[in-house]
Amino acid sequence: MLSDWLYIGIFLFIALLLPAVAIGLAAILSPKKPNKIKDLTYECGLETVGETWVQFKAQYYIFALVFLIFDVETVFLFPWAVAYQKVTLFGVVEAIIFVAILLAALVYVWRKGALEWF
Amino acid sequence: MNFATDPMNSIIEIFRGWLLSLGVSSSWAQFILFVIGAGILATIPMLITLGLIWAERKLLGRIQDRLGPNRVGPWGIFQTMADMVKIFTKELITPKNADRIPYNLAPILSVAGVLALWAIIPFGISIIGVNLNVGVLYLIAVGGFGTLGFMLAGWGSNNKYALLGAFRAIAQLISYEVPMAISLLIPVMFSGSLGMADIVASQDVWYIVLSPVAALVFFIATIAEVGRSPFDLLEADSELVSGFNIEYSGLKFGMFYVADFLHAFTVSLLFTTIFLGGWRGPLAAQYPWLGFVYLLIKTVIVWFLSVLIRGSMPRIRIDQMMFFNWKVLTPLSLGLLVTTALVGKAIPAQQTALRVIGLLIMNGLLLLITNFIWRAVSSSKVRPVVTAEPYGGQTTGIKEVSS
Numbered sequence: 148m149l150s151d152w153l154y155i156g157i158f159l160f161i162a163l164l165l166p167a168v169a170i171g172l173a174a175i176l177s178p179k180k181p182n183k184i185k186d187l188t189y190e191c192g193l194e195t196v197g198e199t200w201v202q203f204k205a206q207y208y209i210f211a212l213v214f215l216i217f218d219v220e221t222v223f224l225f226p227w228a229v230a231y232q233k234v235t236l237f238g239v240v241e242a243i244i245f246v247a248i249l250l251a252a253l254v255y256v257w258r259k260g261a262l263e264w265f
Numbered sequence: 266m267n268f269a270t271d272p273m274n275s276i277i278e279i280f281r282g283w284l285l286s287l288g289v290s291s292s293w294a295q296f297i298l299f300v301i302g303a304g305i306l307a308t309i310p311m312l313i314t315l316g317l318i319w320a321e322r323k324l325l326g327r328i329q330d331r332l333g334p335n336r337v338g339p340w341g342i343f344q345t346m347a348d349m350v351k352i353f354t355k356e357l358i359t360p361k362n363a364d365r366i367p368y369n370l371a372p373i374l375s376v377a378g379v380l381a382l383w384a385i386i387p388f389g390i391s392i393i394g395v396n397l398n399v400g401v402l403y404l405i406a407v408g409g410f411g412t413l414g415f416m417l418a419g420w421g422s423n424n425k426y427a428l429l430g431a432f433r434a435i436a437q438l439i440s441y442e443v444p445m446a447i448s449l450l451i452p453v454m455f456s457g458s459l460g461m462a463d464i465v466a467s468q469d470v471w472y473i474v475l476s477p478v479a480a481l482v483f484f485i486a487t488i489a490e491v492g493r494s495p496f497d498l499l500e501a502d503s504e505l506v507s508g509f510n511i512e513y514s515g516l517k518f519g520m521f522y523v524a525d526f527l528h529a530f531t532v533s534l535l536f537t538t539i540f541l542g543g544w545r546g547p548l549a550a551q552y553p554w555l556g557f558v559y560l561l562i563k564t565v566i567v568w569f570l571s572v573l574i575r576g577s578m579p580r581i582r583i584d585q586m587m588f589f590n591w592k593v594l595t596p597l598s599l600g601l602l603v604t605t606a607l608v609g610k611a612i613p614a615q616q617t618a619l620r621v622i623g624l625l626i627m628n629g630l631l632l633l634i635t636n637f638i639w640r641a642v643s644s645s646k647v648r649p650v651v652t653a654e655p656y657g658g659q660t661t662g663i664k665e666v667s668s
Contacts, residue, residue, distance in 0.1 A: 162380035173516035221446040228453040264584035
C-alpha cells in the first residue's frame with residue numbers, strides 16, 4: 148500500500164526530471180546570442196503596448212465557481228459509486244436526491260444567466 | 266510463471282535475485298527496481314511520441330490531400346528525428362519581460378502531467394506500473410497538471426495573446442472536466458473499484474456496450490481536455506497568433522508540442538482501458554504480452570478516430586463550446602448517472618444479457634431526449650444577423666435582422 152505511493156513519488160520525480168534534463172541539454176547545446184531587440188516580447192510582431200497583467204473578465208470566475216461546485220460533488224459521489232454494488236435501493240435513491248439537488252443548482256445557474264458567454 | 270508467457274516479470278525476478286545475491290537488502294532491491302521500472306515506463310512514451318508525430322502529420326497530410334513528410338528516410342519516417350536534432354540546437358530565447366519561474370516551469374509541468382498518467386495504466390494482466398487503489402481520482406487530479414502548465418505559460422510570457430489563450434484554456438479544461446468526471450463514475454459503479462487494473466479485470470462485457478453514452482461523453486470531454494480540433498480554441502492561430510506558447514522557442518516550445526501529441530495518445534489509451542476492455546482478449550490472461558498487443562491495437566483505432574476528427578472538424582466558437590458543455594454534456598451525464606443507477610439496481614447483475622439490453626435501451630432513450638431538447642433550445646436561440654442597408658435608402662445605418 149505504502150510502496151504504491153513510493154512508486155508514484157518516484158514516477159512523478161522522473162516525469163519532472165525527463166523534460167527538465169532535455170531542456171537543460173538543449174540549453175547547453177544551443178547558441179546563446181541575446182541582443183536587445185531579440186529579447187523584446189514578440190506578441191504578434193508589433194511593439195507591445197500597455198500592461199499585460201491586468202484585471203480580466205469576471206465570467207471566468209463564475210465558471211470557475213460552478214466548476215468547483217460540480218467537482219466537489221463528483222468527489223462526494225465517487226465513494227458511493229465504489230459501494231454501488233453493495234448499497235440497497237434506498238442508498239441509490241439517496242444518491243439520486245443528492246444529484247437532483249445539484250441539477251436544481253445547475254438549473255438555477257442557468258436561469259440566472261451565469262452560463263451565457265458574452 | 267515462465268519466460269514464454271510473461272517475459273517482463275521473469276526478467277524482473279531474475280534481476281531481483283541478482284541484486285539480493287549481491288547482498289542488497291530486499292527493501293533496497295525493491296526501491297532500485299522501482300526506480301528502473303519508473304525510468305523505463307516514463308522514457309517509453311517520450312520515444313513513442315517521435316513515431317506519433319510522424320504518423321499524425323502523415324495522416325493529416327493524406328486527409329488534406331497532401332503527401333505529408335516524405336523526404337527523410339522511407340515515407341519520411343525519420344522526419345521527427347531530424348526535427349528533434351534541429352530543435353535541440355535552436356536558441357532558447359527568454360523575453361526580458363517574462364516572469365522567469367512560471368515561464369520555465371510551464372513546459373516541464375505540461376509534459377510531466379501527461380507522463381504521470383502512464384504510471385497507472387495496465388498494459389497486461391501483470392504489466393502495470395502500479396494498481397493504485399484510487400486510480401480514477403489520480404487520473405482526474407494529474408489531468409489538472411497540464412492545465413497548470415498552460416496557465417503558467419500564459420501568465421509568465423507577459424504577452425496579451427498568450428494570456429488570452431491561457432484564459433480560454435482554463436475555462437475550457439475545467440469546464441470539460443465536469444462531464445468527464447461524471448462519466449467516469451459509471452465504470453466505477455459497474456466495477457466497484459477505483460483501481461484501473463480492477464476496472465479492466467471486471468469488464469467481462471466492455472463498458473462501451475453497457476454504457477455507450479458515457480463512453481461518448483468521455484470521448485468528447487477528453488478531446489476537449491487535449492485541446493484539439495474542434496476544441497482547439499486555446500491555440501486558435503487566426504485569433505490568438507498561436508495561443509499560450511507564442512513566446513517559447515527551441516526545445517521549450519518542443520516540449521509543448523510533445524505534450525500535445527502524447528496527450529492525444531494517452532487519452533486514447535485511457536479510453537481503451539476504461540471502456541474498451543483494456544488488454545482483454547482471447548488468451549490475454551495466459552500471455553500478458555498478447556494483452557499488450559490487444560491494448561495497442563484498440564488504442565491505435567481510438568487514436569486514429571481522434572486524428573480523423575481533428576482533420577475534418579472546423580473550430581467552434583467559445584460561446585458554443587461553453588453552451589455545449591454546460592447545457593448539453595453536463596445535464597446529459599447527470600441524467601445518465603441517475604438512470605444507470607436505477608436500471609442497474611432494477612436488473613440484478615447475474616442476468617447479463619437482460620442487463621445489457623436494459624441499459625442499451627435506456628442509453629438510446631436518453632440520447633433521443635437530449636437530441637430533442639437540444640434541437641428545441643438551439644432553434645429558440647438564433648443570433649441576430651447584422652446587415653447593412655444598401656446605400657441610397659432611407660436608413661443608412663446598420664440594422665438588425667432576426668432570421
